[in-house]
Amino acid sequence: MADSAETDWVSRFADEVISEAERRAPGKAIVCASGLSPSGPIHLGNLREVMTPHLVADEIRRRGLDCVHLLSWDDYDRFRRVPAGIDPSWSEHVGKPLTSVPAPPGSPYGSWAEHFKAPLIDALAELGVEYTGISQTERYTSGVYREQILLAMRERRRIDAVLARYRTKENGEPQEGSAEYFPYRPYCELCERDLTTVTAYDDDSTELAYTCACGFGETVRLAEHDRGKLVWKVDWPMRWAYEGVLFEPSGVDHHSPGSAWIVGEQIVSEVFGGRQPIGPMYAFVGITGMSKMSSSKGGVPIPSEALEIMEAPVLRWLYARRKPSQSFKIAFDQEIQRLYDEWDAVGRKVASGSAQPAESFAYDRAVRTSAGPLPETPRPVPYRTLASIVDITTGDEEQTLRILRDADGLTALDEARPRLDRAQRWVDTQLLAEQRTRVRDNPDTELLDSLGETDREALRLLAGGLDEHWSLDGLTTLVYGVPKLQAGLDADAKATPELKAAQRAFFALLYTLLIGRDTGPRLPTLLLAVGADRVRKLVGG
Structure with missing residues (x-):
């Protein structure tokens, strides 16, 4: 176990999970878990659901222990609504499992679920996230959970009693459970939708009768029926027990009274004989210039889009350096330049040995995993x-x-x-x-002719010093130094308010002469890009 004074949040959770594993299941592989529903774009907020257990599982593997990161694709969830921009005829699929809904028009994938899973699968590979994927469609339809379903139905009154603790009447008093509660919902054999109502169930024969809003109804033997699923508040704790999950985070919305996380703690122990995993609550991830993300609103950046504009280690770093309870933003606008400046500065500090322990941990988790370094x-x-x-x-x-x-x-x-x-x-x-940025083709002769002698001298000093200072550092010295020379100051003189004003005015003049506006990219970079001969032509030198 690592010294908590010299660790980061990842190490502390790894310590806790390893200790809990020794108590619950010594000698067995440690299980960390994530769950995602491919009901729409899986955005950068959803990525925290994966990155949090990934970082903890990877730390456990770094210590030489066997650790599995399960990623459950909740692709047996119902299709809830037709998003904006999709043919309204898709409404006929509302209520079907996501794996039974056709992919959006033009998609090469076979189902709605596969269409939205695919870009995240590619992104996780680029991010170095090692996981074992589980399709809940495959689990349910193959009968893997049959015994758990039968158990939940036998214990339906106990489950309903747990849920009733969080139901309230109009007067605020607890509302008692109902004998007619059923934790299993079949998908209709005729229309494939979950618009069904269970009307009867026999524990001994496992015969279950249901009717559907489409008019169809039938009686099936639940011991043989594989076209339905447990409701979410029962499904989740069932999986904790079945998989032996020791660590699984969840979003803020899962931690309100009566939520799946809260009731799940009781259902997993009272019904399925398991224990709730260690589960930190994670905060939302935002995008610069955007409010809290919601996949239902559409148009929200997904991980593969972030990886188009930033390297994988930088994106990993954003999730590694903040505790799960801390919210943060990902920059898609010009803030990305400041972000990269910060990233490069941390890299230099780590290389020189001057980084704080938390900085070093986060940087190391960003640039490599237990399997090796990421491309750089x-x-x-x-x-x-x-x-x-x-x-x-x-x-x-x-x-x-x-x-x-x-x-x-x-x-x-x-x-x-x-x-x-x-x-x-x-x-x-x-x-x-x-x-x-568009560099001028020809000099602005009207502006050049209107300049006074001070500005003309500044431009001559710049043009005359280009060849001698032709490097990024050299041109930085030159553009800041010209106003100093004009003021009779040494090149290393400290800036006064008057000097800063003169420098700003000089920079604005150069920008105007080179690109036709008074601001732009950093001047040394702009000068290098334009080239010495063309700079001299445009500044009248």
């Missing part, structure tokens, strides 16, 4: 620099390599990949048209 960019040029370059060059690889050679001494673009490709994708998909 050989020469991690700052993301904001790459974004500026591909914006200015409109993705021209020859020009991009020229600039990167001048800026960082790269000899091939592959040295900057995959980060370069992520920055290119960000520019292509996230940068608004009005934010794109």
Whole structure:
């Protein structure tokens, strides 16, 4: 067990799970679990359901213990509604299992469930998440849970009594359970939907009678029937006992009074003879500029979309560095540049040995798993620099390599990949048209002719120093140094309010002459991208 003073939240949960495993099931593989319903886009908030147990399971594996991360696809859940943008005729499938609903129009997948599972499966592979996938459709329809279903039906009054503790009458008093409660809902044999009502059940013969809203009805032997499922508040604790789950997080919505997590603690012990897993509540994940995410609203970024604009270790880091109870945001706008600056700074601190323990743990969990390191960019040029370059060059690889050679001494673009490709994708998909950088073709002669002698001298100093300072650091020194020279100050003089004002005015003039607006990418990067000869032409030098 690790020293808690020198650990992160992942290590602390791993300690707790390992201790609990020694009490509950010594010598057996430790089971961590996640559950996702592929009813729609599985977004970046849902990813926390997977990343939290993944990080804990991976830490347990790092310690040399056998640990399984189960990912239950709740693909036997009912299709609840037709999302906006889908042919309204899909309403005929409402109530069917997700695996029985056709995929959205144009999809290559065989069902609604497979369509929404596929992008997450690809994303988890890229993120290095090792798991064992379980289809609840396969589990239920193959009869795997038959004994658990029969047990739940025998104990239906006990289950109803547990649920009744959380039901209230109008006067606030607890409401007693009903003898007519049934924890199993069949899918109709005729229409395949769950618009069914169980009308009778015999414990001895296991004969179950039901009617459906479609008009169909029948009597089946539940000991042989595999076209239905336990209701969610019974299904979840049943699986805890069946799988021997020791760790499974859940969202805030599962922790309110009467929720599946709360009642599940009693049902798993009183009915199925198991114990509730260690289960931290996790907070929501947001997107910069967006409110709390909900997959029902549509248009919410999914993990594969985040991985188009950021490298897998960076996305892993966002989930590893925050406790599950802490909410955080993922940047799809220009904040991604600041995020990458922070990521690179942490990497340098870890490399130099100056990082705090929590920083080192989170960084290590981001860049590798127990199976080995994740792919990394050989020469991690700052993301904001790459974004500026591909914006200015409109993705021209020859020009991009020229600039990167001048800026960082790269000899091939592959040295900057995959980060370069992520920055290119960000520019292509996230940068608004009005934010794109377009270098002027010809000098703004009207502006140049209107300048006073101070501005003309500043431009001459800049143009004359380009060749000598032609590197990212050198050009940084030059653009900040020109106003200092004009003020009679040394190059290393500290900035005064007056000097800062002069620098801002000089920068705005350069931006206007180069790209026609008074702000833009970092000036040193912009100058490198434009090229010395063209800069001199545009600034009248």
